[in-house]
Amino acid sequence: MEALWLYLQLLLLYGIRHLRSERHAVVGSPGPVFAVSGEDVVLPCAMKPEVNLTDARIEWFRHNGPFGLVHFYEQYENRNADQIKSYQGRTQLFQTELLKGNASLKLSAVQKSDAGDYKCLIISQFRNEPAIFSVVIQVVVGSHPVIALEGFDASRGLRLHCSSEGWNPEPDFQWWSGKGERLSPETIEKLETSNGFRVKQTLVVHSDHNMIRCSVRAGGHIEETHILISGKMFESCSCLPLVLGISLPCGAFAFVAITAFLWLKKNHLNQNVPEKAHLVTEPSLDWELKQKTEFKKVIKEANKSKAPVTLNAASAHPSVVVSRDGKTMQLKDSKNLRDEKSGNAYHQCFGAVGNERISGSFYFEVDVAGATEYDLGVTEHDSGAITQSDNSTINLEPETRYWVIRYRQGLFKVSFTFLSLSSRPERIGVFVDYKKKCISFYDIESNKNIYSFIDQNFKELRPFLGLGFSHRSTASNSLTILP
Structure with missing residues (x-):
């Protein structure tokens, strides 16, 4: 009789648990979740129907590569010690939503790498099964904007074009002065293509703007992107014909445009030679010839x-070897380089400086063909070995x-601006x-x-010369100062 009573109790408990399992379910997204990169x-x-999940165990995983823990909650607190690093x-x-059975996860600043399948697992007295669904990341980042110089108009204003393409949705396009003032464009062009939005704006600036x-x-x-404009930009500079502290991806073309301006300025004063002025207003091979001459x-x-x-x-x-004549620098072999790096937790710049401090004008040339990455210029410092802690960044800036x-x-990069050559x-x-x-x-x-850096203040x-930073450099790097 006792055995029968025990059997009935077990049967009753099983039935209740079975009914609970049938009634409750973990529900995810019925289809892909669409997210915008950066948002x-x-x-x-x-859990449906609603139940209190504050004492449940909730696990979010990547269901496909990269596999790993996205978020872990247990015993009333988040425990993310083993979380995938990119999600930290x-x-x-x-x-507050856990009280209502809602275990939804907020993912901030979505990255392209976040795309893929996710698994939500809720372990409670009601249900232990996961929900699996996909997250689709919509990449909206278009091309890096490029500033192009058209030339100078009748008001002696410099016409600038800024363009970018491949954006989705339509981007907000803005011009700003160095003082943080928003500038109004002269013209706006927008075109929606199969590859996203293409935008181009024209701005006319005068000498009252420095950036x-x-x-x-x-x-x-x-x-x-940005362009630095000195107050002397509209005058000649012997350092370079109207040397422009150009700081934009299309910097390689700046010299052509500025040379054109000098020629235009010269011929504008000579009304008896309209043919030459016409040549300046129309892009031609004469510009290139003039550029090379200058x-x-x-x-x-x-x-x-x-x-x-x-x-x-x-x-x-x-980690840098300097030749006996002091003309060539090269990284040690990869084995030695790897051994040196493994014993510390620092970012390092593999550099060297010249023997002499120079207080006047000077010029030198460097063969960079054998370098896979490098830093080149001048400094007021006496050492080329730069070391920073993990939380710091090595900034090679004025x-x-x-x-x-x-x-x-x-x-190619100068400070935080990329150059397009x-x-x-x-x-x-x-x-x-x-x-x-x-x-x-x-x-x-x-x-x-x-x-060109212009209007700079420096002493001796x-x-x-540098061969990159420790976390990227290879032993194949080398630089040579030419005779």
């Missing part, structure tokens, strides 16, 4: 200040007394015009100005 998204997951600080449950920014924003993402004059002038530059081996990073251009993964230079000239406060970089082979300078 926040909520991944739905809930970006996931959140809605605590112009062009920004494109959509879906929480912003792409921006470039040769600049390099000829720079060569008068050519200095016998050699590297100081004592100033070099321990603010930290470095005037350099950087080459990384096929891209038509070809990769193999031989770069660096010219410091102490009197004019100009520091310029030239592609010797293509006869073009790469970039040393050449600075």
Whole structure:
């Protein structure tokens, strides 16, 4: 009789649990969840009918690569010690919603890598089965905006074009002054294509602006470029014909446009030669010829200040080998480099500086063809070995007394601005015009100005050469100072 009674009790308990399992279910999204890159998204997951999940165990996983924990909740608290690193600080449950059976997860600042399948698992007294669904990330980031110089109009204003394409949805396109004032464009062009929106705006600026920014924003993402304009821009500068502190992706074309302006200015004063003025207003091969002629004059002038530059081996990073003549620097073999890096937790710049401090104008050339990544320029510092902690960034900028251009993964960069060059230079000239406060970089082979820092304040300078940073560099890097 007792055995029968025990059997009935077990049967009753099983029936109740079975009924609960039948009544409750973990519900996710019936279809893909669409998210916009850069914005926040909520991944739905809930127990139906509603039950209190505050004492439940809730697990969010990537169901396909990369596999791993996205968010973990148990015993009234979040436990994300084993969370996938890329999700750290970006996931959140809605605590008040857990009372209603809602285990939805908020994912902030969605990234392209977040796309894929997700699994929501709720372990409670009611249900232990997961809900699986896909998250589709809509990538909205278009191309980096490019500023192009059209020339000067009748009001002596400089016409700038800024364009970008591949955006979805339609982006917000803005011009800003260096003072943070929004500027009104002269013309606006928008075109929706199968690859997204293409936007182009024209702005006319005068000498009262020292910096112009062009920004494109959509879906929480912003792409921006800018151009630095000195008050002396509308005058001649012997450092480079109207050397422009150009800081934009199309910097390689700046020299052409500025040379054109000088020619236009000259012929505008000579009303008896309308044919030449016409040649200036129409892009032609004469511009390129004029550019090369002026470039040769600049390099000829720079060569008068050519200095016998050699590297100081004592100033070099321990992983850098400087040749006996002080002309070539190269990283040690990859084994030694890897051993040195494994023993510390620091970011390092593999650099070296010149032997002499120079207080006047000087010029030197460097063969960069053998470098996979490099930093090149001048500095006021006495050491080329730069070390920062994990939480710091190595900033090679004028603010930290470095005037350099950087080459990384096929891209050229100055401070936080990318430069777009038509070809990769193999031989770069660096010219410091102490009197004019100009520091310029030239592609010797293509006869073009790469970039110029103008109106700079500096004291005694040393050449600075670097072979990249520790977390990316390879032992195949080398730089050579030319005779």
